[in-house]
Every structure is written in structure tokens, then in C-alpha cells.
Amino acid sequence: MRTRTIWTTAGATLAVLAAAGFVMTALLGSDRTAAAPVTTPATTPATAPATAAPAVPHVDAAAVAKLPEAQYSAVIAGLMPFDRTVRSDTVFHLPADAPLFGAHRDRPVARLAAQDFLRQPTTVVGVERDGDWELVLTPARQQLPSAAGTTGAAAQTAAWVPVRALRETATPRSRIVISTTDQTVSVVNAAGTTLQRFDAGVGTADTPTPTDVTGYLEQRYVDPAQGTGDHPIQLTSLHSGAADEPYGGHDGGLIGLHWNATTSGTVSHGCVRLDADAVAAVNALPLGTLVTVE
Template sequence: MTRTSTVRAASTALAAALLLTFGLTACTGQDTGTKPTATRSATPSAEAYEAPSAAQVALLPQAQYNAVIGGLLPYYESTIPKTADESYTISADAPLYGDDRTKPVARLAEKDFLGDPTVVVPVQFSGDWAMVMTPARQALPSATNGAAAAQSAAWIRRDLLTKKTSLEDHVVIAVGAQTVSIVGADGKTVKEFPAGVGAGGTPTPTGVIGYIQARYLDPAQDQTVHEINLTTLHSAAADEPYGGEDGGLIGVHYESTARGAVSHGCVRLDGDAVDAINKLPLGTIVQITA
């Protein structure tokens, strides 16, 4: 990551403090129970759109990694939409909406928890609106009989999005095969690596897509050489499987033991593999299959 020394120091300190408390490798998840069918409105309310003021937006709950916001949309899609081929940023905190697109339910911050520009990835466009994946939860597993969505989504105004970069490749995590692949836009596998996935009691979620939202080092967990890739995906089975406050996040990171069903739900890779993933741009789609 590139930033001035002052911002880098502040961001690194913030990340270390957050992760020392929360513990990224504690993330876990699975898909259990019957998933409801997500319905999406083809058009919003006929009422004219009236943008909330900055002060009104500031009062909304922030859709961040450890938030649970019921007004968000559970996102159960397992295939990658064509619209997820570009990443975006926002120039100010932006309101997020549910399917009616009339009353904002949350806000997406201009900067993420590291102080870097928040990366936004649309999965659907509808007129002046874009549906984007968010880094927050829509519901806790404990409130849904262990069947919470691993990924959430919301509607945002398209004119608030600024294109960042094209997303040519995506990552496929095959839990059963215990592999991680980099797949090109043509569907051909560019590279494939063996991986460590969630253990029996703390499985990795399957049948879902998310994206790489942040990347950083974490000295508190001896991650000082290979940056951690933090996805927007969460545990679908446990609120805080490791007892922290990280929201059961799913990360892709280095571990010396990177084979078999060995993790708390995160995906473990050796040094060469995680370095290859680290070369992909933020916003890269992560697809997890059974």
C-alpha cells in the first residue's frame, strides 16, 4: 500500500490495534440451513429521489467489517455477475439503501478502517442505481439458526461511484479440493495452489462470492512479510467464533501450515501463493465453492 509516512504509521498502528484485539485468523463460517431466495426490485419507488444531507448521512450506521445492519440485503449469489468487472471508490460517505431505495439504512465510509479509500464493487445496475456488496453483516448467525448470509449488499446512487480499476482476474477457493486458484476473465485457471481451509467445527463458507476489501500486515499475528487479504465475507454459522470482535471475517493469508482442514474459517496459503494473490487489485472477486 502506498501512502505518506504519517498516514502509513497511523494506519499501521490502527490496524495493529484492531487486529491485536480481534484476531483475523479467528474468522470462520459455513452455509447451513435453508437459504431464502433473495428478491430484488426491478425499479425503485416512483417517488423522486431526494439525497440526504451530509449531516443526515453521518447519523446512519456505518457498514463496516464488524457491523450488523438489518436493513442491508442478504446476498446469496454464488456466481460472478458481469458487472463485477470494475472496482470503484467514493469521494464522501455515501448512503446505502434497501430494495425500496427510499430511506437510507446505512452509510459506506469514504475511508476504510485502515484509512485507505473504501473499495466498492457493483453486482447489479438499475438506472441511476447500483447494487454493491458491503463489508458488514445483514444478520448474526445466532439470530438465524446458523444460516446468516456470509455476504451483504445494498443499493447506492451510481453518480457517487468513481471508477478505480478493471478487475480482470478473480479468485476461486475450492473448499472440498482445498485449493485456491487465480482465474482469468476467459475462465481459464492462471495459477492454482494448495490451501488450508476451515476445520470441521469452524468451516469456511461455501456457495457465495465476496471481494478483497483490504490488504495489510499484522505484526500482532507475526504477519510481517506477506500481507493479509481481508475479504468482505463473514461466518454464516457463528457470531464471533474466536471470541473477538472482528465479525467472523474470512481472510486469505500466509501460514506455515497451509494444507488441509486446519483453520478457523480463513484460507491459509504458503508464501508464494499469498504473494500471487497480493498482486491482484483490491476489489478482486473471491468465489468460494464446495
């Protein structure tokens, strides 16, 4: 995509956003100024718990409201880098904004809003249960690549959420597997059987598509101005680990799956380029579907 902007062209959605006073955020090539990243003390990567889960601290609604929102353009150091792959998840919605906790789970470091940037219910993806806690993937960054040095920044983050803050909605039956080596995108079922496979264009050597990590389908929208026609752009929770803003805008370096006339080779800024049939196959999957890049 040449210029990427997170917004929807659906009239009904625009009306809701206008009524709410919602300001759309430019993702690629925008002249708007992005909000300064919010940071909190750094924590450690997400790992399987080795001892009994700690008790869930009480955090009232007023305290939750003061926490930085873990949304796609935020940088919150208290989140945990998530640098592994998983094959199953549970999808939740939120009845209210929910606190996010770091590795020690002693205090909240951020919050997930009950509604996302399109004013739709936020899709929350849980990958591990530990007592009264659920480990969820988040759409925010933990660190910018420019601050990470040669090691690069984590493409995906995670945090602990109290189970009582979640409302289970679904368990996806399929997942997406992207192979940067084969330059393909596959839809794989729970048994590991490949149901569909498509050619794909991936990131260049300078702006590679992140690998060895799992994220999820966060949201989708149509924006012909970005050169993707009437094919929905599929936003993932993954971010570029090599550049702060590889697309030159203010989108937080999001990795998307979208239509493009070129669907092979190392040709993108990190996004995955697909033909119309592949976009339709991904669009048929529910939000919260896992996206693993190999």
C-alpha cells in the same frame, strides 16, 4: 492465525492514523471492547429488479453522517443478504460518504465511509446496474450467526447506492476462486481460464469457510504478531456464517486469506491458509477483486 488485529505496520500509515486520532480495532484475542452492533429493520435478500427502478431519494450530507457505518464489525439488519456468486464487477471509490439503501430503496439504512479503517480510499464493488442505482457488496453483516439459528447468517451483504455517489476506478481482469472440496485457491481470468492454482487449508466442520457466495478483497496489511510473518494478510468482505467471533476476538468473524505453515486440510476457523507463493499471487491482484468460495 492465533490473534488477529486489523492494523498496519507501515510507519507512514501509523503516523496518519495517529494524527487523525484513529483507534485500531483488535480482531483476534483482543482485550478491547467492540462497539455494540447497530441494527436497523430487516429487509429482503438482493434479487434482480423486476420493474422500473425507483427514483433516488434526496439525502443530504448531514443525514448521511447520522447513518450507521457499514464497516467490517457492524451488524445492520437493513442490508440485504447476498447469497449468490458473480463473475464480474466494477470497482468504485467515493468522493464523500455515500448512503446505502435496502431492497425497497425508499430510505437509507446505512452509509459507506469514503475512507476505510486504514484511512485509505474505500474500495466499493458494484455487481449490478439498475437505472440510477448500483448494487454493491458491503463489508458489514446483516445478522449475527447466534441470532440466525440453525440456518446460519449470510456471509456477504449487499445494498443499493445512487450511481451519482460513485466514481469508477477499474474493472478487475481476474477473480479468485476458492474450492473447499479440492482445498485450492485459483486465480481465474475473465475468460474463465485458470492462471494459477495453489493448495489451501480451509475451515473445520464447526467453523467452515462459507460456500456458494462471492465477496471481494477489501484490504490488506502486514502484522507479524499474528504469526503470518511479513506476508500481507488479505482481508475479504466475507464473514463466518457459523459463529459470531470464531477467532475469539472482535473482528466480526472476517474471512481472510493469509500465510500459514499448514496449507491443506480442514484446519482453520474459516480463514483460508496459503503458502508464500499463493499469498504473493493474491497480493498482486487489486483490491476489489472478486472472491468466490465454492
